[in-house]
Amino acid sequence: MVLLWQRQQSSQHEVSEVTRQAMHGLLSELVRIDGEAEVRQLADGLANPLYYFDLDAVGALARAALREADVDYVLVYDAQGRILHDGSGDIAAFGQPMNDPLAKQVIAATGPHALTRGQLLDVSRPVMIGDERLGGVRIGYSLAGMARDEASAMEALRGRIDEVGRRSLLWLLLLSAALAVIAVAAAAVVQRLLVQPIQVLGDAARQIEAGNFSSPVPVSKRQDELGDLIRTFGRMRESVARHDRDIRRVAYSDALTGLSNRLAFRESLDQRLRALQGAGRQLALVFADLDDFKRVNDTLGHEAGDEVLLQVATRIDRAVQAIRGADAMVARFGGDEFVVLLQAADNEPEGDVRTMVTRLAETLVRELGEPMMLNGRQVFLGSSVGVALFPDDANTASLLMKNGDIAMYQAKVAGKNCYRFYSRTMDQAVERRVRLEHDLRGAWGRGELSLAYQPIFRTRDRVLVGAEALLRWNHPEDGAIAPSVFIEVAEQSGLIEAIGPEVLRSACAEAAGWPTPRGAGEPPFVSVNVSPRQLRSGDLVQQVTDALVESGMAPERLHVELTETAVISDEANATALLARLRDIGVRVWLDDFGTGYSSLSHLRRVQVDGLKIDRSFITDLLRDPDDLALTSAIIAMAHSMGITVVAEGVERQGQFDLLRERDCDLAQGYWLGHPMSALEFARLLD
Known part of the structure; x- marks a missing residue:
């Protein structure tokens, strides 16, 4: 297609150039013929005045010729080439020989003679009486007007070539050449039959280019090429309009819902x-x-x-x-x-x-x-x-x-x-959240994140049996950041997927060296919270295995805590994942029980080793009989299924005593022990 387009452009240029040369030759020939006729008429009129040397009559004829259109000069000379008259009033050049570049050829010519020099056509003819040569006459015609006419015609011709095409171009060239010699009526016919329809098509094309596809296209019953062009143009406009509607629908609408995008x-x-x-x-x-x-x-x-x-x-x-x-x-x-x-x-x-x-x-x-x-x-x-x-x-x-x-x-x-x-206060909150997310990246590597351990006691004899690992962030500028703040940022940003495995490794490494507390009978366990993102990633089992291998800690000493909502929301995946964890010996606990779906029927499908009653139930245990009844029911039903029960948020002795009476297995809270560093917890074990 590119080669065809180049060939078409070359053909159009070639046709245009050939036409220009032909037009130039034709106009030049017309000017030469008209000039020779006028010189012949002037030479015939000068015969008697030159014979009688009547300069007044010669001047009158010369001035009349000089006033003709496009005549640049008129020279009447004698047989020796001396100027007798130039059409001026004072004849300043009278008697002087002609010394221009064309003078020798003009004087030597024995008949009509025409020469072109630049934008000037010099036409001369000897003045004769019988066989006697009395002198001659020269008229210089300016070709600038012809050049302007030629340029104007070629510009119009090129426009028609671009609009109609190669086939119409040949016809227009012939018609344009004929326009130089035919009557004004013929030009009006061409304007009405050809140029006007093309102009209408041009206007329609500009409307389409501007995106207005409703602009009407003329209907033509003509059976020639232009009629075919008009009808084809109409079909093209309808097709472009249809495709434009389709493209706009695709570009401006959502592919799934059909709503705007x-x-x-x-x-x-x-x-x-x-x-x-x-x-x-x-x-x-x-x-x-x-x-x-x-x-x-x-x-x-x-x-x-x-x-x-x-x-x-x-x-x-x-x-x-x-x-x-x-x-x-x-x-x-x-x-x-x-x-x-x-x-x-x-x-x-x-x-x-x-x-x-x-x-x-x-x-x-x-x-x-x-x-x-x-x-x-x-x-x-x-x-x-x-x-x-x-x-x-x-x-x-x-x-x-x-x-x-x-x-x-x-x-x-x-x-x-x-x-x-x-x-406007939201901007500050967002800026703080963005800053926290930025500072949280790499915080573990910088040593800003650390683990604290909250003791977990057996209720029947109040013996320390384990601890829950809690993540803490000591910001270098803001100090201690509340876990409820930065854990949420880590969850939403996905940083928890990088921090979680580090917490597992560190908790296992520190717990591996803990001594067995007096009366416990076995080394203390460590429970680690796992986020929903870690559960969905599918890498949790491998992360737990790596942490156990690196630390050398027994698998049964690691308790993995997952929220009830995270497990139930993806029950099928969680069931398979937790089964693999239990197969390697790791204990699985359900955290914050009672705040999510609170359905023990789920526990039959998602088997866990323990559940932690949420602190919201423990807080009003002494004041609200309903909370006491619910807590007692949870403990009883969990025990019937062989599940260990842990109460969190124990802050009073009365709460601890009630839980012990209801046979709750384990408890943790500020009354029993605040979160502490790994070193402090090891001392507590000792």
Whole structure:
């Protein structure tokens, strides 16, 4: 195709050049013929005046010729080549010989003679009476006008070549050549039959280039090439318009849900903000992000994840449609992130957008928290919703989207499945979170992270039997950072996947050298908390095995603690993983029991060695009979299944006494012992 295009361009250039030469020759020939005719007529008129040497008559004829169009000079000379008249009033050159470069050839010529020099055509003819030569006459014609006409014709010709094509070009060249000699009426016919339709096509092409595909294309019944071109152009416009619609649909919509995508949403947001600048009207931006959506993809597969996204898109669209008087746009940015643009409709009075978007946010949290059916099973998800308002929170699109994302993140920090409006204090919280995440990277290698051990006692004889390893962070500038703060940062950023194995190795290495406490009968165990991310990664068994091999500690002395929610949320994977841990001798404990699903039926499928009753039950054990009854029931049922029960958060002797009466196996808490360093714990064992 490139070679064909180059050949076409070469052919067009060749045709243009040949036409230019032909036109130049034709115009030159016409000028020469007209000049020779005028010189012959002037020579005939000068015969008698020269014979009688009547300079007045000679001057009158010369001046008349000089006034003709494109005549540059007129010279009447005698037989020796001396100038007799030049058409001027004073004849300054009278009697002087002609000494220009063409003079010798002119004087020597015995008949009509035409010579070209640059932009000048010199035509001469001797003046004769009979066989006697009285002299001659020369007329110089300027060719500048001919050059202008030639350039103008060639420019029009090249334009027609580009528009009509090679075949039409040959016809236009012939027609253009004929235009130099035919009447004005013929030019009008050409204009009406050929140029005007092409101009209409050109206008239509410019409309298409500008993106206006609704511009009409002329209908032609002509059966020639131009008629075919017009009809083909019409079909091409329809095809381009159809493809443009398809491309725009693909470029501006989400392939899965059919909602607008990020590009379409950003263009609409920019357009609306420009319209609202200075208008005193509000606009709300709503970010909705699904909670724990990754769990669906990891456990049920990506097809189930796509089905969830389709159901979520339907629920969001339904919730938006239920808001009366709202002009809204729903988009999916990718993954599980959905965005809603909300403002009062143009035909509605300006209402309170904050009230409108509050109602929408509440509806989204409620609707997206309802269970979804996937392949006959219920899936529970929540959503974190963030809201930013224009112009209260931001006056640019980028800043508005940033603040909406910050508000959504704060909803996740607040416990998920809720909504939050943006406030300027959130920026400080985000900056602190980003700084903590940055400082947490490499904190273990810098020695800022360490382990503390909280003693665990046997309730029947209050003998120290083990300890729970707790991670502590001593920041070089901020001092001690609360575990509830930096553990959450590590979980959300994924840093826990790098820190977790280090905690396992360090806890096993330090516990390997602990002595056996008096009365315990066996070396103390160490319990280590494992995050849900470590559980999902699939490397937990290998990490535990490596830590045991490096430390040389017996597997039964390591107790792995997992939260009830993390185990039940991915029950199939957790069951297999925990079975492998138990096979190598490691004990598995269920942490924070009672705060999650709280169903002992799960314990039949996910076998564990122990469970830890959450401190929320222990705190009101002495005041609330219900908490005492629930705690007693948990202990009894766990024992019936052969599961060890640990109570955490014991802060009073009365609580310890009640737990011992109810046959709780182990206990830990501030009344029994605060978290301490490995050295202090070793001294306690001694």
